[in-house]
Amino acid sequence: MKAAAFDYLRPADLGEALALLATHKDDCKILAGGQSLVPAMNFRLARPAILVDINDLNELDYLRADADHLKIGALTRHAAFHRPVVEGPLGTLLAKVVRYIAHYPIRQRGTFAGSLSHADPASEWCLVAATLRAEMLAKSVRGERVIAAGDFFHGTFTTALEPDEVLAEIRLPAMAPDWRVGFYEFSRRAGDFALGMAVAAARVEEGTIREARLGVGGVADRAIRLGTLEDQLVGKPASSALIDGIAREARGMIEPNGDIHASPEYRRDLIATSVKRALTEALA
Amino acid sequence: MPDKRDVTLAVNGKTYAVSVEPRRSLADVLRDDCGLTGTHLGCEHGVCGACTVLVNEKPVRACLMFGVQAEGKTVRTVEGLADGDTLHPLQQAFWENHGLQCGFCTPGFLMLAAGALQENPDMTDDDIKDVLSSNLCRCTGYQNIVKAVRLAAREMRARARI
Numbered sequence: 001m002k003a004a005a006f007d008y009l010r011p012a013d014l015g016e017a018l019a020l021l022a023t024h025k026d027d028c029k030i031l032a033g034g035q036s037l038v039p040a041m042n043f044r045l046a047r048p049a050i051l052v053d054i055n056d057l058n059e060l061d062y063l064r065a066d067a068d069h070l071k072i073g074a075l076t077r078h079a080a081f082h083r084p085v086v087e088g089p090l091g092t093l094l095a096k097v098v099r100y101i102a103h104y105p106i107r108q109r110g111t112f113a114g115s116l117s118h119a120d121p122a123s124e125w126c127l128v129a130a131t132l133r134a135e136m137l138a139k140s141v142r143g144e145r146v147i148a149a150g151d152f153f154h155g156t157f158t159t160a161l162e163p164d165e166v167l168a169e170i171r172l173p174a175m176a177p178d179w180r181v182g183f184y185e186f187s188r189r190a191g192d193f194a195l196g197m198a199v200a201a202a203r204v205e206e207g208t209i210r211e212a213r214l215g216v217g218g219v220a221d222r223a224i225r226l227g228t229l230e231d232q233l234v235g236k237p238a239s240s241a242l243i244d245g246i247a248r249e250a251r252g253m254i255e256p257n258g259d260i261h262a263s264p265e266y267r268r269d270l271i272a273t274s275v276k277r278a279l280t281e282a283l284a
Numbered sequence: 285m286p287d288k289r290d291v292t293l294a295v296n297g298k299t300y301a302v303s304v305e306p307r308r309s310l311a312d313v314l315r316d317d318c319g320l321t322g323t324h325l326g327c328e329h330g331v332c333g334a335c336t337v338l339v340n341e342k343p344v345r346a347c348l349m350f351g352v353q354a355e356g357k358t359v360r361t362v363e364g365l366a367d368g369d370t371l372h373p374l375q376q377a378f379w380e381n382h383g384l385q386c387g388f389c390t391p392g393f394l395m396l397a398a399g400a401l402q403e404n405p406d407m408t409d410d411d412i413k414d415v416l417s418s419n420l421c422r423c424t425g426y427q428n429i430v431k432a433v434r435l436a437a438r439e440m441r442a443r444a445r446i
Contacts, residue, residue, distance in 0.1 A: 103418025
């Protein structure tokens with residue numbers, strides 16, 4: 001239960017970090033919060049030759065809100081979201097979701113960008129990013145590029161990031177005050193990995209849904225945005241019959257994985273329940 | 285084998301100059317290199333919370349940080365909780381309310397609660413249970429730990445008002 005030997009590099013700024021990534025590529029791993037990487041190293045499931053510790057890169061520790069986006073710097077810890085970081089529904093949603101991420105001490109170290117880069121299928125932030133159509137800003141010595149959430153997640157622990165890139169910033173689209181949000185997660189114990197979860201958001205005018213966001217996580221190799229169901233919600237009056245119908249459809253749309261914790265059939269039921277509860281909260 | 289690194293740690297207000305391999309966890313550095321064996325190791329993969337210490341006053345798992353990462357940061361362990369022979373209110377409350385039996389998990393629970401109460405001195409019972417859910421205790425059934433933290437928080441608030 002001790003990590004294998006590695007070389008430890010601690011760049012002082014982003015430029016130095018990117019140069020190290022460019023030099024060492026696949027031989028190195030970025031160490032940010034380390035709350036997933038270090039357990040894997042302690043189990044020797046991961047044996048990186050080199051760790052590039054980016055915890056001194058204060059330039060990446062920021063939260064900035066403008067009219068279009070909430071911009072989350074790579075060193076922003078989960079705990080930063082314990083209280084709403086922006087006024088309105090987006091801050092409310094993030095503060096609600098963060099309570100389900102592991103436990104309090106883990107949230108003091110782990111980072112938002114680290115969760116996305118790690119791409120655990122049961123990651124709450126990956127679900128939020130996929131559902132809300134986040135944009136990822138990747139930087140390397142070659143320059144920078146913006147990756148849409150739909151293109152970013154490739155599967156379990158796999159993303160579009162190249163070995164020499166760092167996920168420098170996540171941009172979550174701003175939400176107008178008239179959006180309403182909902183989140184539901186089921187796990188066996190507090191802080192455990194989600195066996196099923198859903199994020200829902202909706203903008204309702206005079207009883208009619210004008211815009212909708214819906215996604216599920218923890219049930220397949222990546223978070224799934226349910227775009228066709230979002231389209232079905234738009235233009236309809238919010239009702240429990242509508243929610244039941246959408247939950248039923250979601251149940252049939254996804255082929256969930258099975259493991260020691262839950263069978264595919266059980267997860268299918270969880271998809272329906274999670275979607276129903278998240279939507280009910282958002283449309284209440 | 286990568287060379288050892290010279291690391292200077294600030295633990296409980298004291299400076300420790302140690303020479304450690306980068307792969308050595310902060311928990312092992314505290315125990316084996318600084319001689320501070322109050323920090324206990326249970327699972328060594330971030331699940332049990334026995335090794336919880338404060339780094340820059342935030343409770344973290346010392347098995348999920350490498351000792352070299354603590355350079356330039358302040359660390360507080362259970363040895364730094366009491367004021368001489370006077371127990372910290374949390375320690376006193378754990379003692380008085382039977383918040384421990386075997387005591388193995390106790391340092392982790394104490395540092396967890398100490399850090400959480402610094403962030404929010406007015407935790408509700410739900411807040412306390414949410415925070416304490418991160419650490420494992422196999423003896424007490426948790427009820428007396430919750431009770432001890434609740435009463436310690438009350439005592440600490442009362443002292444802060446004086």
